[in-house]
Amino acid sequence: MKNEQPILQGIKLTKEFGGLRANSEVDFELYRGEILGLIGPNGAGKTTLISMISGTTSITSGDVLFKGKSIKGLKPYQIGRLGIARTYQIVKPFPGMTVLENVSVGAMFGRGGNKRNTKQCLEIAEEVIEFLGLGKFKDVKADSLNVAQRKRLEMAKALAMDPEVILFDEVMAGLNPGEIDEAVDIIKKIRDRGVTLLVIEHVMRAIKAICDRIFVLHHGEKIADGTPEEVLNDEKVIKAYLGKRYKQLTA
Ligand SMILES: Nc1ncnc2c1ncn2[C@@H]1O[C@H](COP(=O)(O)OP(=O)(O)OP(=O)(O)O)[C@@H](O)[C@H]1O
Numbered sequence: 001m002k003n004e005q006p007i008l009q010g011i012k013l014t015k016e017f018g019g020l021r022a023n024s025e026v027d028f029e030l031y032r033g034e035i036l037g038l039i040g041p042n043g044a045g046k047t048t049l050i051s052m053i054s055g056t057t058s059i060t061s062g063d064v065l066f067k068g069k070s071i072k073g074l075k076p077y078q079i080g081r082l083g084i085a086r087t088y089q090i091v092k093p094f095p096g097m098t099v100l101e102n103v104s105v106g107a108m109f110g111r112g113g114n115k116r117n118t119k120q121c122l123e124i125a126e127e128v129i130e131f132l133g134l135g136k137f138k139d140v141k142a143d144s145l146n147v148a149q150r151k152r153l154e155m156a157k158a159l160a161m162d163p164e165v166i167l168f169d170e171v172m173a174g175l176n177p178g179e180i181d182e183a184v185d186i187i188k189k190i191r192d193r194g195v196t197l198l199v200i201e202h203v204m205r206a207i208k209a210i211c212d213r214i215f216v217l218h219h220g221e222k223i224a225d226g227t228p229e230e231v232l233n234d235e236k237v238i239k240a241y242l243g244k245r246y247k248q249l250t251a
């Protein structure tokens with residue numbers, strides 16, 4: 001436990017869908033400047049957790065604090081304005097719009113977005129597009145991008161919101177090993193820009209390369225929390241998620 005106030009904190013976060021408890025009293029702390037990984041098997045409740053934080057799903061019980069203040073019950077756009085951005089596991093570009101237009105929407109709806117005019121939003125979008133290496137696709141329609149480019153666009157839309165915290169939901173899913181290495185570098189660059197990150201990912205190689213700490217969900221409950229070294233060697237985590245094969249591979 002660090003000796004400072006977390007920038008983002010979940011307190012006993014619980015989500016019920018009918019009789020199903022997708023998250024059960026989940027506590028977590030995210031500290032300014034760090035990359036926190038969130039891992040766990042399919043259906044463990046990872047996406048549901050970031051949907052509660054971003055306001056896209058309601059919270060059954062518990063609370064989320066952003067810089068010490070509850071954001072529970074706020075609308076997604078209000079949470080975006082405060083400085084929290086997210087990406088979607090199933091990417092959601094505006095298909096008929098260009099990359100530049102898509103990213104400028106992020107600048108319109110993020111932190112300070114209501115004080116900017118369209119020209120300023122386009123300028124921010126241009127900068128983010130260059131920063132993320134999407135420059136040559138700037139004027140291409142989003143629906144003609146491949147998977148890796150769409151994932152990168154999803155990151156760009158979030159970054160253009162000028163957030164203090166970004167929640168990434170599997171931005172490496174479907175990428176080949178070379179593309180994963182590029183995504184790892186990009187995520188580190190985003191952190192070096194001063195953004196704090198919560199990263200959901202199944203690619204363990206990437207998780208180990210980028211995360212300062214990791215926590216693990218299993219059937220909606222947090223079963224481990226610590227450094228990558230501690231968590232990836234935890235017997236409970238190996239049993240619930242990584243499997244024996246992973247242990248043999250890394251032994
Ligand atoms: N809108 C919903 N209505 C009903 N059940 C839901 C809803 N969204 C998620 N669930 C259920 O909640 C549980 C957690 O789902 P969630 O998508 O959060 O898992 P996940 O850890 O993100 O999985 P994955 O690794 O496959 O993305 C699952 O059993 C899922 O079927």
Ligand SMILES: [Mg+2]
Pocket residue numbers: 046047048089
């Ligand atoms: Mg998910």
